[in-house]
Amino acid sequence: MKASVKMLFLESSLELVPRELHREPDVIRSARRYEIPPARLILDKSLHYKAMRGLERKWKRGRPDIIHICLLLATDTPLTRMGVLEVYFHVLDGRVFKVRSDTRLPRHLERFKGVMADLLISDSVPVGSPDPLIFKVSDSLEEFVAREGKLILLWEKGEPRRPEEVVEEAIEENAIIGIGAFPRGDFEETTLRLAYKRYAIAGGHPLAAWSVTSRLLCELERRLGI
Amino acid sequence: MKASVKMLFLESSLELVPRELHREPDVIRSARRYEIPPARLILDKSLHYKAMRGLERKWKRGRPDIIHICLLLATDTPLTRMGVLEVYFHVLDGRVFKVRSDTRLPRHLERFKGVMADLLISDSVPVGSPDPLIFKVSDSLEEFVAREGKLILLWEKGEPRRPEEVVEEAIEENAIIGIGAFPRGDFEETTLRLAYKRYAIAGGHPLAAWSVTSRLLCELERRLGI
Numbered sequence: 001m002k003a004s005v006k007m008l009f010l011e012s013s014l015e016l017v018p019r020e021l022h023r024e025p026d027v028i029r030s031a032r033r034y035e036i037p038p039a040r041l042i043l044d045k046s047l048h049y050k051a052m053r054g055l056e057r058k059w060k061r062g063r064p065d066i067i068h069i070c071l072l073l074a075t076d077t078p079l080t081r082m083g084v085l086e087v088y089f090h091v092l093d094g095r096v097f098k099v100r101s102d103t104r105l106p107r108h109l110e111r112f113k114g115v116m117a118d119l120l121i122s123d124s125v126p127v128g129s130p131d132p133l134i135f136k137v138s139d140s141l142e143e144f145v146a147r148e149g150k151l152i153l154l155w156e157k158g159e160p161r162r163p164e165e166v167v168e169e170a171i172e173e174n175a176i177i178g179i180g181a182f183p184r185g186d187f188e189e190t191t192l193r194l195a196y197k198r199y200a201i202a203g204g205h206p207l208a209a210w211s212v213t214s215r216l217l218c219e220l221e222r223r224l225g226i
Numbered sequence: 227m228k229a230s231v232k233m234l235f236l237e238s239s240l241e242l243v244p245r246e247l248h249r250e251p252d253v254i255r256s257a258r259r260y261e262i263p264p265a266r267l268i269l270d271k272s273l274h275y276k277a278m279r280g281l282e283r284k285w286k287r288g289r290p291d292i293i294h295i296c297l298l299l300a301t302d303t304p305l306t307r308m309g310v311l312e313v314y315f316h317v318l319d320g321r322v323f324k325v326r327s328d329t330r331l332p333r334h335l336e337r338f339k340g341v342m343a344d345l346l347i348s349d350s351v352p353v354g355s356p357d358p359l360i361f362k363v364s365d366s367l368e369e370f371v372a373r374e375g376k377l378i379l380l381w382e383k384g385e386p387r388r389p390e391e392v393v394e395e396a397i398e399e400n401a402i403i404g405i406g407a408f409p410r411g412d413f414e415e416t417t418l419r420l421a422y423k424r425y426a427i428a429g430g431h432p433l434a435a436w437s438v439t440s441r442l443l444c445e446l447e448r449r450l451g452i
Contacts, residue, residue: 033259046334065333076434108272109335208302218444
């Protein structure tokens with residue numbers, strides 16, 4: 001039997017510019033710069049910093065670069081190409097998307113943002129394809145976890161564990177490995193409650209999402225003999 | 227004695243837009259879009275694809291996103307913060323730069339490109355600082371290798387080695403770990419000749435630069451007990 005593992009990026013800092021910000025000068029300026037209507041723009045702190053002033057939980061929002069790098073790492077490993085690793089990501093509005101193993105993601109952030117805007121609007125890309133590369137699999141994290149298996153959360157306040165132990169447990173228990181893909185602040189209570197285990201892999205030191213991803217991928221490659 | 231390791235990104239696809247392209251429509255358009263004069267723009271294939279048609283070795287050029295992601299990974303590990311890992315990168319014009327361990331790189335590609343333009347023009351950033359975070363350490367790779375130690379090259383056509391063996395040898399021999407940071411094609415002959423060992427870590431499969439980086443960082447963290 002072939003071991004397989006699910007990796008899920010949680011609360012990814014990825015969303016369209018909220019409608020109430022469409023008339024903000026920052027937003028109008030970036031819409032003009034990229035020749036994209038505001039309704040198809042991804043919220044990006046480095047472009048919409050001022051516009052975001054009044055947003056709630058703004059410290060978790062507007063960082064599409066995080067999920068971009070995490071997905072680039074997770075889809076470039078031999079694990080994904082061999083179908084041993086399944087890659088999913090959850091966004092702040094609750095939806096969960098699957099990234100097919102043969103997806104070649106845009107390397108450039110601006111192009112990635114374009115694809116993500118299509119995805120958030122249409123629930124799948126390429127838009128209208130009968131055989132999409134990235135597509136919605138759940139409307140909520142709760143639904144996803146109930147269907148796909150137990151969730152192990154990587155969390156700097158969790159129980160200390162070595163990355164290889166986390167990987168071992170995920171394989172043995174057929175659990176989902178959950179990694180936060182937001183810049184700061186903590187997981188939502190609703191996310192924390194869904195996890196059956198919460199582990200810290202760097203002795204409680206905060207790590208960037210891509211570093212956590214990279215460390216776990218590496219242990220998976222080792223464990224699965226690649 | 228504390229083990230320490232040098233990681234060097236080679237032939238990084240990072241340069242200013244060459245002067246002869248300053249009047250190309252692509253270049254003028256991106257200069258206007260970002261409000262940056264053409265002489266301070268980083269060559270970027272996703273913006274300057276047409277302008278790059280006639281460039282020699284164009285398949286290796288115009289991908290600043292590669293070194294961006296590699297440096298984000300290499301500077302976010304506890305290894306760098308503890309001073310165990312030294313991070314360098316070499317660009318196509320031959321210069322080698324050091325990234326100080328307390329550097330917080332811009333997360334967003336466009337901002338990173340801005341900093342890199344300053345660096346390529348002034349040889350150090352912040353520009354004019356007596357205590358720069360990123361600065362030139364050599365004018366050529368040859369000079370760098372002669373001074374800093376033997377070079378182990380990660381090369382898909384090299385001898386097969388497991389990542390942990392590469393790391394072990396780099397520590398024992400006090401060798402520099404060299405990783406290509408360009409999109410396609412091979413190392414220059416001049417680079418290959420400078421390496422005393424050339425190893426393939428994925429059985430000859432090509433891996434993205436950031437995946438090679440991530441795999442080696444992980445083995446370093448393991449080996450150095452982090």
